[in-house]
Amino acid sequence: MYQAGISGEKSLNFPLSFLDDKRFSIYHDLRLFDGVHYFQIDTLVVSQHYLLILEVKNISGTLMFDPSFNQLIRISDTKEEAFPNPLTQVERQCSQLRALLQKINIPDVPIETLIVVANRRAVLKATEEVQFISSKVIRSEYLPTKVKLLDKRYSDERLTVKEVRKLGRTLVKLHEPLDRDVLKRFSITREDLLIGVACPSCARLAMLRLHGRWYCEICGTYSRDAHLRALRDYALLVSKEITNQEVRRFLRMDSGDATTRLLRSLNLESTGSTKGRRYKLDFDVSRN
């Protein structure tokens, strides 16, 4: 889920690049406290005329907005799933941001909200209130046009250039990043993690390294790159750096030489000398 969030935000960078950076300041991934609760804003666009909260959704399939039951239904070939209504989510963020602005003495400035659907293949539908929902839920490529419309609607200058800068500095100062140390958060140690390479067919951690390939003991599947998934998990759960010995343990490889060959094939950046060499697991997490 964390990965889907990241790739969704990345795909926003392109439409956001159309906005004039002299007129708009853009903040990503803000985690703020309104005095009672923490709230998170995917992207906040700040101008002298208005603020714009963007909630990025990277969900695939057919997305059916259902305001009556306050839910978002994702329909795929095989099933239907409910998600919290993102329109309610952004409304909450909006009132929390307003409360925070009041506390830091920022004059009354309009706050707009938009849900940005980053997944190009997602199909958007609504059970009712289609006009309202389609004004609030947009595809990422429509963002620059939508911002132009908002510029027209909010022509009054509410903040000076100086106030915009001060607001940015204050938001960054108030930002409290979420602890990404997943193991600590759930009180588990790295020894608790199941080790081994998962089979792409049966998902069991039963792959053996055989002649430069992975072989599943259970279902007989072969794979050339099943270790990538395991190393990406390691990077997200344990550390972005790994030693040869730890690769060998985590992938359950018998041979040190095979581990060295595998590491060499990955062309990872490394630091330190032979024994204590640490490899950087700098995977592009948006890739699957």
Ligand SMILES: [Zn+2]
């Ligand atoms: Zn298998």
